[in-house]
Amino acid sequence: MASTFNSIAEITKEKETWKLRVRCERVWFKFMKSQPDVRTALEICFLDEEGDKIQAIVPKWRISKLENIIKEGSFYQLENFEILPNNDEYAPTKHPFVLKFHEYTVVKPSEILNIPRYIFNFVNFSELAIDADDYSLRVFDVIAEVYGMDELVKFDRDGCQMMRIKAHLRNLSGESIDCTLWNEFAIQMAEYWNNKKGDPVVIILQHAMVKKWGAYVNLQNSLFASKLIINDDLEDIDSYVKSLKENPIQSSVSNLSRVDSSRRSASEIDEFPAELEFKSLADLDSINEECSCIVYCKILNIQTNQNWYYNACNKCYRKVNEQNDKFWCYHCKICPDGVIARYRVHVRVEDNGCTTSFVLFDHQVSRIIGKKAADLKQALEVAGESESFPDELELLVKKSYLFKLDINAYTLRQRQRVYTVSKLTDDPSVISKWCNICQDDKSTVSSVGDSAKCSDLTPTSKKRLAIDSDDEPFARELRKTIRSLISSISLLAVSDQSPTSNLNDAPPPVPQPLKLFHVQFSSAFWKTFPLGPDSHQLYSVIYCSNAIHVAIFFRFAFLDG
Known part of the structure; x- marks a missing residue:
């Protein structure tokens, strides 16, 4: 039959x-x-x-x-x-x-069937610019000419060698958009571009994704499913090249990626060098030596437990101390003839459910607000509200920025760390250099590469949940809960010993691989999670691929991956 x-x-x-x-x-x-x-x-x-x-x-x-x-x-x-x-x-x-x-x-x-090799779902650039929020939740296909290429950037992330390159694409209508390619895709594109001849370079990026920051739109490859096709012998590419030759695109193109190209300064890009390591907020408290790093997060609110300005010497702009109705500058060793108010704004920032405090200074805040601290202070005094915080500071809030942090010895010694921001930007062209690094892991198709080995993965936080992919909604909620507790945990030692050699009340045997952590819980932790009487007790943590056991008190599914 x-x-x-x-x-x-x-x-x-x-x-x-x-x-x-x-x-x-x-x-x-x-x-x-x-x-x-x-x-x-x-x-x-x-x-x-x-x-x-x-x-x-x-x-x-x-x-x-x-x-x-x-x-x-x-x-x-x-x-x-x-x-x-x-x-x-x-x-x-x-x-x-x-x-x-x-x-x-x-x-x-099966025998050969009447089915084409590919059926693409091409999307116009203008659609991506208008409906970027809609397209950010699905993958699609793009065909375009590559008219420019940035340098291949190599950097280290958690011991993995990473690479990225930005290609500048344009369509037959003259519209252009930027596309960030990662690792194997970046190598494939760079090698072809460096050896190209006179013909146009036309690519198809299958299963592409779009990312949006404000009005900035950027294409990228997805984590596992994407495929990059460059000048292959396909009907779609042949037809596209023919159209390019018959109707050359004007050199003046409309770039849909950029909101304001004047904001894209080489100096600002240089302030966030690629060799710096990207960190999530959850990573910061584990830093134990002086360093600089990059963080991408959102400012939640202005903190009012510290004043929003400081009185500065009008010569060196350092803080002055008030003594007997006079101000003394310890740096200049004089009583300056004048002082000026300068911004020092403490903010609460958030990244994937983890929060901490940053402090922003004058050159950062004034650039975003567009007003001097002295002018706002004077306006409040005239209004009889000198104890109030100016409303203009709210311009900082509910927005995401790329931050460069310089973590010094003073910060490392603090029990409750407040991180000093040395640079920040909301420039999309700068953020896009780090774009995939900043993404939460919402999907199996979330960034970079065909074979996602260590060298092929988009950098993300070291903290991971050992939850099966079928439990992703639960995993996301659990991740937020655990990250909110991580700040009160201090890792004191790490060992690969057998778990039973370190625990009197060891949990049942668990599959390999195993690691043993000794963990000190602070008093702040016990206020949040009152599971033991003594905040100075030392407990042990065993984790495997599916669970973590913290002594005999509680169990989390959290991995330090």
Whole structure:
């Protein structure tokens, strides 16, 4: 009896005995975030003769059976699979369901079918500029000419060598947009660009993503699913090159990425050098030596437990002390003939549920507010509100900035650290140099690369949750809770010893790999989590790939990855 095949469009969750004839358009691996060498799934995008697409997931225990069978561009017959809802925010297909392969799934090579190698979902630049918020939650395809290229940037992140490059793209209408490519994609693009000949360079970025900061829009590759195609022998590229030659684009292009190109100064970019390490707020309290680092976070509010200005010497601009109705400058060793109010604003900042305090100084605040501290102080005095904070400071709040922190010995000695900001910017062109570093891990398709090994991952915080991907909403909430407690935990020692050699009341044996942490909990922790009577007791933490056990008191699913 001849088999009757179904179309992808017919698939619903009503049954699991569908029979498909398809072509593999794209195949990629997913990797564990905390252990980037560990594969968690093989994922495939299939096409059928109707031009519809559906995503399939091969769980890790089936990867070895199928990884050498399923190849891009090949044809297959598929039978027997679970039907799951397509809930991924960054799903590579629009189909409401995904296929999950199991032990009895049939995957057989098929004869050549009338299915194209690719079916692209091209998006216009103007659509991305207008509807960036909508497109930021899904992947799409882009075709464009590369008309410029920045230098390849190499830097170290948590012991991993990272690379990124910014390509400047334009379409047939003359509109342009910036595109950040990471690691293997950056190498592929840089090598082609450096060896290009006279012909136009046209690329297709399949399963691209868009990121937006204010009005700044930037393209980038996704973590696992993207594919970069450069001047390949494809009908779409041939047609695009033909159009370029028939209708040359004017050299004057409208760049949809930039809000105000005058703000993009080389000096400001140089203030945030690529060799500095990016840190999340959760990372800061673990720093124990002087350094400079980059942080991207949002200012939540102005803190009123410290005054918003200080009185400065009008010669050296350092703080002066008031003595017997006079001011004394210890730096100049004189009583200056005048003092001036200068900004010193304490703010609370937030990043992925973790908060801390920064202090901003005059040159940073005045540039954003556009007014001098002395003028605001005088206006408050005239209004009889000299004890108040000026409303203009609210211009700093509810906005995200890139900060450069200079952490000195004084800061490291403080019990409750307040970090001094040496530079900050909200310039999109500067932020975009660090754009993927600043993203929360919301999805399996969140940044960089085909094979997400250590050298291929976008840098993120060291703190990770050992939660299965099916529990992502729970994981995000748990991550926020744990990060809010991390600031009250001080790591005193790290050991790879057997857990039972260090704990009298050791938890049950857990799978490898294991690490043992000795942890001191501060009094601030016990106020938040009153689990023990003595804030100076030393407890031990054992973690594996699925859990953490803190002595016999409580259990968290938090990994220091």
